[in-house]
Amino acid sequence: MNSIGRVTQLKADFFNRDPRRVARELLGKLLIRKTSRGVLAGRLVETEAYLGQGDDAAHSAAGKTARNAVLFGPPGYAYVYFIYGNHYCLNVSCLPEGVAGGVLFRALEPVAGIDQMAAARGLDFANESDVDTQKISFLKKIASGPGRLCEALNVTRERVNGKSFMSPRSDLRLVDDGFHVRRISVTPRIGIIKSAGYPLRYFVAGNPFVSGNSRFNNATSPSI
């Protein structure tokens, strides 16, 4: 029930496309991370697209810097940034070298290594309020939100920025296990001021591990 069967790792061609299409098609894919304490994995249920041009919310909007260089590099590499003095956020670069674009990973449905991820998040299995580890209310605390996702998977800029998602035996991989997403919802992106309003947030409709709350999760526009 908890094992991952036959899988296909995503290749450069998958990422070498418009971030909106990549963001949409990443839903349902597995993000796999290896640590000294075992294999961690989750299914992507929420993403956001960040475009290179005309998207003032994107870190790449003002041009290439040391911080955002990965977004301008080849497709399929991890861009990790630190935000609000507290949190890391994980993205994958899209589009060919020289053209900026990326997808932010906002939420995972936990699949494997759940106890390790919970521990990395500081969640306590022995705590009375957390004692039912099968409950969605507990599992939702693991990786529902971009900062939580990074903490659960031991992702920091120092460890992960610039790393490929496409190497066969890497400790950071994106794979297709054949899971089919039924329906996708689209809303504006969360937590941004500039270029707000564009429908560039994608999530699996009805999935309980999507971040935010009802006020964010009413789908508006259809998109690509």
Next chain:
DNA sequence: ATATCGATTATCT
């Protein structure tokens, strides 16, 4: 269930 607010630092103006 929803709203508000403080934490804390890399990056850019």
Next chain:
DNA sequence: GATAATCGATATG
């Protein structure tokens, strides 16, 4: 010096 692709705690309905 201001800002930020967030989170968790607290307060209130």
